[in-house]
Amino acid sequence: MAEPSTSSSSSSKNAIPPGGMVLGPDGKPCKPCTAFRNWKPLSDAKKKSTRGGKSAAAMMAALASGQNAAADGDVPPPNCPADVEQLGRATWTFLHTTAAYYPERPTLNQRANMLGLLNALPSLYPCSHCASHLAGNMKDHPPDVSGRVALSRWLCERHNDVNERLGKDKFDCAKTDERWKDGPNDGTCD
Template identity: 45%
Template sequence: MWKEFIRRHSYQSKVAPNREGARLIIRRLQKTVLRILRDPDFRMSKTSFQQKPTEPDPPVDGTQFSAHRNSKQDSNCRTCNDFKSWSKQQRLISNTQAAKEKHMASEKLTVNAAGIAAPREDCPLDKVRLGISTWGLLHTMAAFYSDNPTDTEKRDMRTFFEVLSRLYPCEYCAKDFRTDIEVNPINVNSQKDLALWLCKFHNRVNDKLGKPLFDCSKVNERWRDGWLDGSCD
């Protein structure tokens, strides 16, 4: 029986000299040996060693080869990769998808809360955005005003506020601004005085609009030094 085994093995080596044929023969030989060990009465047939005819590979141009190669590299197939690489790929895909979904959910909540689509950043300012920007500028100017200003600095700062109250783009806002500074004149004697005056003026506007008032004892912490807890560092 073993002589017949070896003879047929030699025969198949001549028929299939290529690597694929050799691998196929080895696999079939292994299966045959296992069957012999399990069943001593097993008889080998000629067909058990015959190699199935292989079809010639179709011609592949450069484009097809590149696409095939990329599909192999990009395929998310656990059986095509070792477990460590597959697991790492799965975590990367999962994290990317989670981040994308979180971003989309955040945008959806923002839009739904406002009831309208998020505005573009490069559109003309409306009254609200103009007011926010203007308050930021004024408070920052007051925050970095001199502690001991010269007469020229005092005159320039007072003139700036007076001119702004006439040229501010919101007409009724500008009128209210002029009325307020007539009743509460601008205090430009020092940085602390100007920052406190502006904070109180801002609170009077907030009170008219029904908005919460700001603690003016923390005005420099808000606009110059940063919060004491270090959250602005």
């Protein structure tokens, strides 16, 4: 599977760049393919003048949105288009929540609609290299839309495939309902 090319590199074999905008299939810079911190690579001088390499704007945005900039990394200011991470979090939230409320026994129509939604992602998801990885992954693991539990597990496993590729910890798929439907037993989400 092809890795994204970047505006700061001519090699299409580069992985997610340490700095530089990923280019989309049209050869143009692709914001939803790129982490905000790489939209405009800072010069060394600028890096030294910002705490931990974060721009003042990104730190203000993180504070304004209640996020911990140190823990979450740079985030686009609230009025900016989504970067690859915001888009990913929002999409996973939508997909996992939709799976959590999918019927235990879906009708044929509901199954067809869910299949349509999932099968559209590889061609429509705006992060093109994410979409192309997903297409390959879904070929090997076709969606299981037979019911709520099976769909939630299938989605958890696809998300874990991405986590693994990005070097992140795997999520315990036994905790999918706790995370996306019921909340923890300690009542913090009640």
